[in-house]
Amino acid sequence: MTVLPADLVAALPRLAARRPLLIACDYDGVLARLRDDPSAAVPEPGVAEVLARLATRDGVTVALVSGRGVDDLRRTSGLTGPYRWVGSHGAEFDGPIGPEAARRRDALAARLAPLVDGTPAARLEVKPASVAVHVRQVTDRTAAAALLARAREQADPELTLKPGKDVLELAVTDADKGSALCRLRDDLGAACVLYLGDDLTDEDAFAVLRPHDLGVKVGPGDTRATARVADPTAAISLLVALDEALTSTRG
Ligand SMILES: O=P(O)(O)OC[C@H]1O[C@H](O[C@H]2O[C@H](CO)[C@@H](O)[C@H](O)[C@H]2O)[C@H](O)[C@@H](O)[C@@H]1O
Numbered sequence: 001m002t003v004l005p006a007d008l009v010a011a012l013p014r015l016a017a018r019r020p021l022l023i024a025c026d027y028d029g030v031l032a033r034l035r036d037d038p039s040a041a042v043p044e045p046g047v048a049e050v051l052a053r054l055a056t057r058d059g060v061t062v063a064l065v066s067g068r069g070v071d072d073l074r075r076t077s078g079l080t081g082p083y084r085w086v087g088s089h090g091a092e093f094d095g096p097i098g099p100e101a102a103r104r105r106d107a108l109a110a111r112l113a114p115l116v117d118g119t120p121a122a123r124l125e126v127k128p129a130s131v132a133v134h135v136r137q138v139t140d141r142t143a144a145a146a147l148l149a150r151a152r153e154q155a156d157p158e159l160t161l162k163p164g165k166d167v168l169e170l171a172v173t174d175a176d177k178g179s180a181l182c183r184l185r186d187d188l189g190a191a192c193v194l195y196l197g198d199d200l201t202d203e204d205a206f207a208v209l210r211p212h213d214l215g216v217k218v219g220p221g222d223t224r225a226t227a228r229v230a231d232p233t234a235a236i237s238l239l240v241a242l243d244e245a246l247t248s249t250r251g
Pocket residue numbers: 026027028029033034035036037038039041065066067068069125127132134136164165166167199201
């Protein structure tokens with residue numbers, strides 16, 4: 001367990017008292033430590049247990065809001081539970097993407113593949129609504145930057161660029177985590193939202209939070225979030241502390 005900032009701990013009873021409460025978590029970098037191999041990014045110890053407990057609390061909904069496709073998120077995380085699953089940065093909200101978007105994604109992947117093949121250790125990830133160019137394992141950082149720049153040049157105006165940690169995604173929809181969070185809030189009639197995220201695409205979610213909500217940035221970097229914890233271990237400690245606050249606070 002990590003010692004959390006005192007002001008963050010002090011904010012938890014206020015969150016716990018406002019229900020329906022939506023607890024929305026990004027995955028990579030928040031519930032799972034970043035790894036060279038995306039398929040190795042399994043949840044940190046304690047994640048499955050605390051999410052399962054939170055989801056049983058009265059008036060609480062847990063949502064996983066990820067850049068991963070939903071199938072990949074379920075498979076890699078191994079998490080199961082009565083959660084809302086939002087994938088592909090919001091493009092997979094209530095089901096898979098349509099065939100036309102999939103066709104455009106495949107055409108994009110075919111254009112990007114030769115660029116990626118020309119950079120040792122770079123990797124192309126074909127996702128439901130986007131194609132991601134990963135450079136985490138490219139040791140020549142000049143070559144990594146050059147590849148991302150060339151991939152960026154492939155983006156026509158119909159694509160949405162999503163830069164992230166050692167990755168550039170080119171998405172065939174304009175979905176983002178902010179719009180997805182607004183839809184979740186509306187669906188649930190949530191009185192309060194807690195959002196935890198670590199990367200640039202999570203800034204869209206932090207941007208739509210309201211005064212009673214709480215946005216928590218996990219790790220370093222500029223952010224619109226009003227609170228911060230150091231790493232996934234601290235993020236899990238925060239969820240455990242919120243669960244304790246929920247047990248002692250009536251919704
Ligand atoms: O929105 P998230 O749940 O944070 O997903 C964002 C991307 O996560 C994955 O890539 C990132 O994590 C990998 C595993 O730690 C790491 O190898 C990679 O460098 C990171 O960019 C995933 O592969 C992407 O599809 C997600 O969009």
